[in-house]
Amino acid sequence: MFGLHLSRRQVLRRSLTGSLSFAAAPWWQVLLAAETKRRQARSCIVLFLEGGPSHIDTFDPKPGADTNGPFEAIDTKIAGVKFSQHLPKLAEIADKLAIIRSLHSPEGDHDRAASLLHTGYQPSPALTYPGLGSTLSRQWKDEASDVPLFVSIGSTAGPGVLGPQFGPFVIQDVNNPAAALDLPEGFGGDKRIERRIKALEKFNQGFSVLAPLAGTEDFTKLTQRADRMRRSQVFRAVDLPVTEPQLFEKYGGNVNDGYLARACLQARRFVEAGVRFVEIQFGGWDTHADNFNQVQNLSASLDAALATLIADLGERGLLDTTLIACFGEFGRTPKINGDNGRDHFPDVFSAMLAGGGLKTGQVIGKSNDTGSAVADHEVKVPDLHATLFTALGLDVTKDQFAPDGRLLRLTNNGQPIRELLA
Amino acid sequence: MSTTLILVMGLLGATEPDVARQLDLRVSEGWKTENIQPTAVCDDATILRRVWLDLAGRVPPFAEANKLAKSGKPQDRAAVIEKLLDSPEFAAYWSRQWAEDLLGQRPFDQPEFSGRKLQQFLRESLKANRHYDQITADLISAEGAMDESGAVNFLLRYNADPSPLAGAVSQKFLGLTLQCAECHDHPHAAWKQSDFWGLSAFFARLRRMNPANPQPDEQFAAVLERPRGELLVIDKKGKPDEQGNFPTRTVMPQFPGAARREIAPARREALSAWLTSPDNPYFARHYVNQVWKRLIGAPLVLTFDPVPASAKSDAADNKLNAAILEHLRADFVASNFDIRRLITVIMLSDTYQRASGSSTDAASDQQPMRREQGLFSRGRARPLSADQVHLSLGQAFGFYQDDGDHRLAQLTDEEFTYDVPVNSFGSEPQSLGRSLALFNGEHVRGAVDVAAQSLLRIHGDAAGPAHIRRLFLCLLSRPPTDEELDSMLDLAGEDIPQRGLEDATWVILNSAEFQTNH
Numbered sequence: 001m002f003g004l005h006l007s008r009r010q011v012l013r014r015s016l017t018g019s020l021s022f023a024a025a026p027w028w029q030v031l032l033a034a035e036t037k038r039r040q041a042r043s044c045i046v047l048f049l050e051g052g053p054s055h056i057d058t059f060d061p062k063p064g065a066d067t068n069g070p071f072e073a074i075d076t077k078i079a080g081v082k083f084s085q086h087l088p089k090l091a092e093i094a095d096k097l098a099i100i101r102s103l104h105s106p107e108g109d110h111d112r113a114a115s116l117l118h119t120g121y122q123p124s125p126a127l128t129y130p131g132l133g134s135t136l137s138r139q140w141k142d143e144a145s146d147v148p149l150f151v152s153i154g155s156t157a158g159p160g161v162l163g164p165q166f167g168p169f170v171i172q173d174v175n176n177p178a179a180a181l182d183l184p185e186g187f188g189g190d191k192r193i194e195r196r197i198k199a200l201e202k203f204n205q206g207f208s209v210l211a212p213l214a215g216t217e218d219f220t221k222l223t224q225r226a227d228r229m230r231r232s233q234v235f236r237a238v239d240l241p242v243t244e245p246q247l248f249e250k251y252g253g254n255v256n257d258g259y260l261a262r263a264c265l266q267a268r269r270f271v272e273a274g275v276r277f278v279e280i281q282f283g284g285w286d287t288h289a290d291n292f293n294q295v296q297n298l299s300a301s302l303d304a305a306l307a308t309l310i311a312d313l314g315e316r317g318l319l320d321t322t323l324i325a326c327f328g329e330f331g332r333t334p335k336i337n338g339d340n341g342r343d344h345f346p347d348v349f350s351a352m353l354a355g356g357g358l359k360t361g362q363v364i365g366k367s368n369d370t371g372s373a374v375a376d377h378e379v380k381v382p383d384l385h386a387t388l389f390t391a392l393g394l395d396v397t398k399d400q401f402a403p404d405g406r407l408l409r410l411t412n413n414g415q416p417i418r419e420l421l422a
Numbered sequence: 423m424s425t426t427l428i429l430v431m432g433l434l435g436a437t438e439p440d441v442a443r444q445l446d447l448r449v450s451e452g453w454k455t456e457n458i459q460p461t462a463v464c465d466d467a468t469i470l471r472r473v474w475l476d477l478a479g480r481v482p483p484f485a486e487a488n489k490l491a492k493s494g495k496p497q498d499r500a501a502v503i504e505k506l507l508d509s510p511e512f513a514a515y516w517s518r519q520w521a522e523d524l525l526g527q528r529p530f531d532q533p534e535f536s537g538r539k540l541q542q543f544l545r546e547s548l549k550a551n552r553h554y555d556q557i558t559a560d561l562i563s564a565e566g567a568m569d570e571s572g573a574v575n576f577l578l579r580y581n582a583d584p585s586p587l588a589g590a591v592s593q594k595f596l597g598l599t600l601q602c603a604e605c606h607d608h609p610h611a612a613w614k615q616s617d618f619w620g621l622s623a624f625f626a627r628l629r630r631m632n633p634a635n636p637q638p639d640e641q642f643a644a645v646l647e648r649p650r651g652e653l654l655v656i657d658k659k660g661k662p663d664e665q666g667n668f669p670t671r672t673v674m675p676q677f678p679g680a681a682r683r684e685i686a687p688a689r690r691e692a693l694s695a696w697l698t699s700p701d702n703p704y705f706a707r708h709y710v711n712q713v714w715k716r717l718i719g720a721p722l723v724l725t726f727d728p729v730p731a732s733a734k735s736d737a738a739d740n741k742l743n744a745a746i747l748e749h750l751r752a753d754f755v756a757s758n759f760d761i762r763r764l765i766t767v768i769m770l771s772d773t774y775q776r777a778s779g780s781s782t783d784a785a786s787d788q789q790p791m792r793r794e795q796g797l798f799s800r801g802r803a804r805p806l807s808a809d810q811v812h813l814s815l816g817q818a819f820g821f822y823q824d825d826g827d828h829r830l831a832q833l834t835d836e837e838f839t840y841d842v843p844v845n846s847f848g849s850e851p852q853s854l855g856r857s858l859a860l861f862n863g864e865h866v867r868g869a870v871d872v873a874a875q876s877l878l879r880i881h882g883d884a885a886g887p888a889h890i891r892r893l894f895l896c897l898l899s900r901p902p903t904d905e906e907l908d909s910m911l912d913l914a915g916e917d918i919p920q921r922g923l924e925d926a927t928w929v930i931l932n933s934a935e936f937q938t939n940h
Contacts, residue, residue, distance in 0.1 A: 124725075127724075164850065164851075167850065167853050170855060180859065180862075180863075181862070182862070184863075184864050186867075188921070192917070195916060195925065196928055196929055199910075199925070199926075199929045200929045200932050202909060204935075206905075206906065207934050207935045218852065219852070219857075219932075219937060220934070222853070222854060222856075222857035223861060226858045226861045226862075227861065230858070230861065230862060
């Protein structure tokens, strides 16, 4: 199971926990077991707003409050719920969104907070926790497909303790996702490559070192995967905005530098091709100065790309099976500083979810009148992760073990948000 | 001689081999209760490659591997280590890694600081075998312009700003995560906000200077220390004024975890003295732990933060590792923080030299093997970094991808402007990205081409055993077995000699054996 070797003690512990949780099965296990009308999400796209977006200037405006700043709040498809004026397209499809307005985290430093939002654990020098994509890759079997399970457009959290085979394939340049795949001139044809790989497999067998971080099998597997990816057309096909020029424009191809439009269109194509976890890094939200101009600009890209991605997946019948999550590492201070900026603020911030069979058209939790604290239904980062895992059909209460044998649950005691899943 | 006798002989006047033997004895204590059989110390060729990769960041040159293969005499391992520690390659490679650690990023030049100048300072310090306490004191007390003082670039990297510097100093020199206490008392360690701000205050009088009218493309910054001025922090416990602004409060320097006391006017000298004192509970231990991790592949202690007793696990292992750490710390302090001696002691030990293969028929069951590795009864194969792959290709074939990069590859000069190793091979070893780069990257394509050409030039234009033998010695530091020779000749014979040897080179470069320091 999961390519793990379990000691007898661990197997015993597992089965014990299994029977215990059966005895007192919590509601979400009942839900999973019954496999109700809800269709289970198969893939996940995370849009990471790197830098920490201002919650007040996006999904949690405070019209009338001193802390609101110059943006107007506009009505959305959810009665009584307003977004910033710069997210009109998302407001228009708010019935397909679920907004969490009561996230709360203890981390106010970029690196530590980004790590928490990616792994669900506060960073520890004792253990490098795996990111969401790696944790999921380990749960999903790699069916020897041509595409990796986990693609990241821009950097992301690595596999940490799980080991490199669960790491992402990172696309550094969104304009050339196949950059690493093309054969250099004079490399030779498939016959020659097959010869090389066969000789390599044989040579690796002779190397008797069998260390956890350097199993010979892993190296052979990595080369075989590299070869499959190289031969696949997927990475060459994902970046052809010309094949859908009007759609590309709708994604926001002409807004700002078109990065996010390109990345989101690629994400949809990756999901269609069988990639199960796509992360998109979308930075620029660290607005210590000139917050409002910057957020307005960033919002234009975000609004077009996200709204079109949701509609596009919907038209292709993929929205129910594709979970979309959008968040940054924290929110920003309600207080506007002397540079017309806002500073790091983890006390309360927002996240946006869509698709994946979630119950949308609702807002979870509340911040107070100034946006400075949670007023209702505090959601911790592990709760957010537990919700994603559960929507993707995993049982977060089950004990899981890292390859080195230590207990490593999917989340740090996260509780799925019931209202979104029921 | 009995174990106890050797252990009580103490460290006074002990030679490096003595201390290494004592280290081995301590390590073997851990195996008794579990009846663990260690692997044998590995053969000369493996040690030669291991020591070169660890100290010089590259495989040994063909000439040395060839001499060893031909000699039939046991190699003087101590002499190999000593010679390498004295080489410019060691100073260059270790300074590169050290600069990267201190900066938290690759040591390139940025507008705010010069990574190259910092590396140059570290390189010259290592070359002169300056001791760890002296180098640290220079970094902490540096002053001046970024292009004159190499050391000042450490301060500039953290903006010469008290709180980032407190975080960096606690992390880099003490192995502590004090920076978590910047905003609140540490969530899972005993640190208080006052510890963090007390450490910050040592840097309160630093000022970062920038030119008033910078020339286009001019990079310039400097650090000065003013004779007065105190650190002011916002006091959230105070009473806010009418606009809701909290009052500020003055913070005086204070050593973390220590009682408040008067600090000498030369604050940074006082901080250096406290850091590098033999009594500092973290300074020497942290460095020993780092070097151990670099050479053995896993740290002895995961964190030096005082954690609640309830969070500790695996008490027996912790005790064993703590004893190993203490043994090395005591010798390191007794030698006045001699970096080369610490490295020599570890490398001379059987613990460092153990084979990484399996000792018993444990190949089918990795769980016990991990346990044995935790107890240091066998070596740990470590995947090569991008720098190691890059330098090894240069060593083996004289191929560095970029002509202008020869000097970088020598690592005796830092006149490089972009990151060829990471651009060519990706930062993550043993990943899909690395495998793709080795599969079809331009860099590997070029290296394979050059390798085949030079093999044909040296050994004649029909691919034969001599070609394959040299290829093995260049990349793996050992001659091929008969079986390997046969299958490589078969592979190379499938095509014209140039292309056939390209194929053979490609296979070795993509192999697990080449990609690990085993």
